[in-house]
Amino acid sequence: MTRRYRAVRARTRLGTPLALAMPALLAIAFLLLPLLGVLVRTEWGELGAHLGSEGVTEAVKLSLLVSFGALALSLVLGVPLAWLLARVSFPGKAVVRSLVLLPMVLPPTVGGVALLLGFGRRGLLGPWLEGAFGIVLPFHTSGAVVAATFVAMPFLVISLEGTLAGLRPAYEETAASLGAGPLRVFWTVTLPLVAPGLAAGAALTWARALGEFGATITFAGNLPGTTQTLPLQVYLLLQDQPEAATSVSLLLLVIAMAVLVGLRGRWTGSGRTRDRAAPAVGAAEPIPPAEAAGAAAPTAPTTPVAPTTLVAPTTPVTPTAAVAPTAPAAPLALPTPPAPVKVPAKASVDAHGADARGTDIADSFTTPAPAPGDKWPLHARVTGATELTLDVAPGTTVAVVGPNGAGKTTLLRALLDLTPRARAEVLLGDEEVGSLPPHRRGVAWVPQDGALFPHLSALANTAYGLRAQGVGRTEARRQAGEWLARLGVGHLAHRRPGQLSGGQAGRVALARALAARPRLLLLDEPLAALDQTTRAQVRHTLRGHLSGFGGACLLVTHDPVEAVSLADRVLVLEDGRALQDAPPAEVTRHPRSAWVARMLGRNALAGTATGAGKGKGTGTTGSGVLVLDDGGSLVVADPVAEGTAVLAVIAPEAVAVHRERPHGSPRNVWPGTVREIAAVGSRLRVLVTSLDGKGPDLVAEITTEAAAELGLTDGAEVFTSVKATEITLVER
Numbered sequence: 239m240t241r242r243y244r245a246v247r248a249r250t251r252l253g254t255p256l257a258l259a260m261p262a263l264l265a266i267a268f269l270l271l272p273l274l275g276v277l278v279r280t281e282w283g284e285l286g287a288h289l290g291s292e293g294v295t296e297a298v299k300l301s302l303l304v305s306f307g308a309l310a311l312s313l314v315l316g317v318p319l320a321w322l323l324a325r326v327s328f329p330g331k332a333v334v335r336s337l338v339l340l341p342m343v344l345p346p347t348v349g350g351v352a353l354l355l356g357f358g359r360r361g362l363l364g365p366w367l368e369g370a371f372g373i374v375l376p377f378h379t380s381g382a383v384v385a386a387t388f389v390a391m392p393f394l395v396i397s398l399e400g401t402l403a404g405l406r407p408a409y410e411e412t413a414a415s416l417g418a419g420p421l422r423v424f425w426t427v428t429l430p431l432v433a434p435g436l437a438a439g440a441a442l443t444w445a446r447a448l449g450e451f452g453a454t455i456t457f458a459g460n461l462p463g464t465t466q467t468l469p470l471q472v473y474l475l476l477q478d479q480p481e482a483a484t485s486v487s488l489l490l491l492v493i494a495m496a497v498l499v500g501l502r503g504r505w506t507g508s509g510r511t512r513d514r515a516a517p518a519v520g521a522a523e524p525i526p527p528a529e530a531a532g533a534a535a536p537t538a539p540t541t542p543v544a545p546t547t548l549v550a551p552t553t554p555v556t557p558t559a560a561v562a563p564t565a566p567a568a569p570l571a572l573p574t575p576p577a578p579v580k581v582p583a584k585a586s587v588d589a590h591g592a593d594a595r596g597t598d599i600a601d602s603f604t605t606p607a608p609a610p611g612d613k614w615p616l617h618a619r620v621t622g623a624t625e626l627t628l629d630v631a632p633g634t635t636v637a638v639v640g641p642n643g644a645g646k647t648t649l650l651r652a653l654l655d656l657t658p659r660a661r662a663e664v665l666l667g668d669e670e671v672g673s674l675p676p677h678r679r680g681v682a683w684v685p686q687d688g689a690l691f692p693h694l695s696a697l698a699n700t701a702y703g704l705r706a707q708g709v710g711r712t713e714a715r716r717q718a719g720e721w722l723a724r725l726g727v728g729h730l731a732h733r734r735p736g737q738l739s740g741g742q743a744g745r746v747a748l749a750r751a752l753a754a755r756p757r758l759l760l761l762d763e764p765l766a767a768l769d770q771t772t773r774a775q776v777r778h779t780l781r782g783h784l785s786g787f788g789g790a791c792l793l794v795t796h797d798p799v800e801a802v803s804l805a806d807r808v809l810v811l812e813d814g815r816a817l818q819d820a821p822p823a824e825v826t827r828h829p830r831s832a833w834v835a836r837m838l839g840r841n842a843l844a845g846t847a848t849g850a851g852k853g854k855g856t857g858t859t860g861s862g863v864l865v866l867d868d869g870g871s872l873v874v875a876d877p878v879a880e881g882t883a884v885l886a887v888i889a890p891e892a893v894a895v896h897r898e899r900p901h902g903s904p905r906n907v908w909p910g911t912v913r914e915i916a917a918v919g920s921r922l923r924v925l926v927t928s929l930d931g932k933g934p935d936l937v938a939e940i941t942t943e944a945a946a947e948l949g950l951t952d953g954a955e956v957f958t959s960v961k962a963t964e965i966t967l968v969e970r
């Protein structure tokens with residue numbers, strides 16, 4: 239028993255019931271037997287003579303002409319149809335799709351009859367075709383092409399529609415945000431990305447057209463040299479020369495099999511078309527050691543703290559750090575920004591030379607390139623799932639923060655008209671751009687994962703926006719190279735996105751957006767994939783650019799350091815509404831929600847003021863007592879009207895940790911257990927959870943020396959205390 243046979247048997251025993259395996263094997267035999275018949279009955283010695291005969295050679299030539307003609311016609315008509323079906327919602331779409339599929343299930347002879355009734359001399363269109371153009375399709379080679387197209391085109395449409403539907407819209411949306419019109423996006427992004435699916439569909443279409451018989455003989459007849467293609471020739475030969483018919487059948491069989499083997503199931507979905515994959519990292523060129531280290535470095539945590547936990551993010555946010563980046567930004571020389579190139583407001587279709595791939599395409603509409611000193615204040619009124627009004631002065635960066643699902647991405651997408659869930663009136667400077675298509679708004683967007691075009695190098699990606707705006711290829715590439723260098727990825731200019739680490743790709747995506755000279759910059763977590771050191775460097779670069787930027791920048795982030803160091807304002811979203819919109823220092827001091835307080839590294843305890851306190855028992859004149867929502871109470875220094883719902887904000891530095899219950903002034907003392915210790919610079923952040931559920935969970939920040947003195951370890955039993963005067967109250 240061979241090893242392979244044993245393996246099949248084992249699998250059969252384990253997983254496949256014999257009742258299924260037997261008919262399945264019979265099915266394979268049923269399909270295989272006729273093919274074996276052709277192979278066995280072929281007269282191999284006569285094969286050359288049969289295939290070389292005049293009639294067969296003529297039929298081969300005709301078949302090639304007809305099948306390639308049908309393929310060309312299918313491409314011209316089928317590609318737009320597939321695009322329409324995949325991308326456009328219109329009434330009756332299901333009917334149109336059924337219409338496309340119909341020739342696949344219709345008996346070909348019926349198809350031929352239908353073609354006669356449509357395009358025949360006495361058909362609906364035939365007399366007009368003949369009268370106006372002198373075209374008579376039946377019994378003509380062009381008729382054979384039409385018949386083959388009718389039955390074969392569905393294969394192209396179905397295959398391409400599936401591929402188009404599977405393509406991530408972010409690629410096309412980003413291309414549009416960089417200034418590319420729909421046609422340019424189609425030629426430079428959509429088509430290259432669906433090329434494998436298109437090729438698979440085209441191969442199938444061609445093979446089907448080559449084998450077409452029924453519709454052809456019915457519509458175009460069986461005229462040697464005019465419409466007698468190979469399948470028709472087989473039919474004819476079968477009557478007089480069955481051996482020759484077998485030889486020609488073998489030829490058609492081999493061609494069909496070769497196409498299917500070549501496709502390796504791509505059209506059925508088992509070898510589904512992916513975005514054209516670039517070679518694996520390192521396949522094209524070795525990664526410099528520094529880059530390799532950067533790629534391997536741990537990614538900084540960016541996930542916001544879950545509202546149910548009280549773990550403050552480990553990023554240090556001290557009152558001073560709240561307005562300055564804590565990581566020392568490495569001095570990064572900023573080259574002078576590239577001189578803006580003036581382009582006409584409306585570029586003509588063929589005026590601007592080759593694009594990044596060398597194709598001659600230009601958009602009918604481009605946004606005027608910004609001139610130095612131009613300013614574009616943003617005024618936006620967003621309605622729908624996200625609802626708010628934004629007024630942002632030129633050169634202002636707004637950090638958009640909020641829990642998952644708060645509507646941050648929806649806000650950015652609404653500003654580009656990329657979501658049906660919200661719409662926006664957008665005024666950039668004096669221009670109302672809300673009614674313009676995305677590519678004419680001058681709004682560059684960096685989606686969460688960058689969405690770099692996988693078929694273009696980093697350099698071509700970065701030059702894309704400039705090319706779309708009509709900048710010449712050399713100049714666009716020069717500027718793109720400068721931007722890549724500025725973001726520390728200049729040496730990766732010739733790599734494809736598939737050859738970049740997540741952090742490197744993030745920097746290229748940022749370079750691509752900045753290079754496009756937008757009037758409004760939308761960044762959706764642009765630094766999320768960067769390691770801490772690189773993040774500090776890129777932040778520095780970004781800050782350098784943003785400080786001289788004449789437009790507004792909306793930056794979605796979950797990173798408190800990013801929010802306070804890059805932004806002039808922090809916009810806090812919750813449930814699609816603006817909860818707070820204020821400078822970082824104000825949001826840090828007076829966060830309006832527990833979520834944002836915790837995001838900014840504060841302890842935030844929700845509670846309600848009671849009538850207790852006011853000097854009685856608290857020992858603090860004018861103090862109050864809060865009943866905390868999560869259990870326990872809190873003595874605060876500020877008097878609060880009874881029943882007021884407040885948020886008590888406590889900086890981690892204000893939480894003291896003791897091994898013994900402290901005596902003396904602090905009124906707020908709770909027993910707890912050390913659950914987590916994290917180093918933050920030279921200090922430690924310690925999460926202490928309440929021992930009995932009667933007190934709050936708190937994050938304390940202490941020195942390493944103090945931690946050593948206290949002998950703090952995970953699980954140690956301690957007491958936490960907070961002075962009433964260290965608590966800031968914010969009304970909820």
Ligand SMILES: Nc1ncnc2c1ncn2[C@@H]1O[C@H](COP(=O)(O)OP(=O)(O)OP(=O)(O)O)[C@@H](O)[C@H]1O
Nearest residue numbers: 623640641642643644645646647648649659794811
């Ligand atoms: N296409 C969609 N159809 C229906 N609901 C959607 C769609 N896209 C997003 N949503 C919903 O809209 C809300 C806001 O989503 P959005 O992506 O804007 O949140 P976010 O603040 O960016 O979240 P995150 O921080 O997780 O990225 C969520 O509740 C989400 O489930």
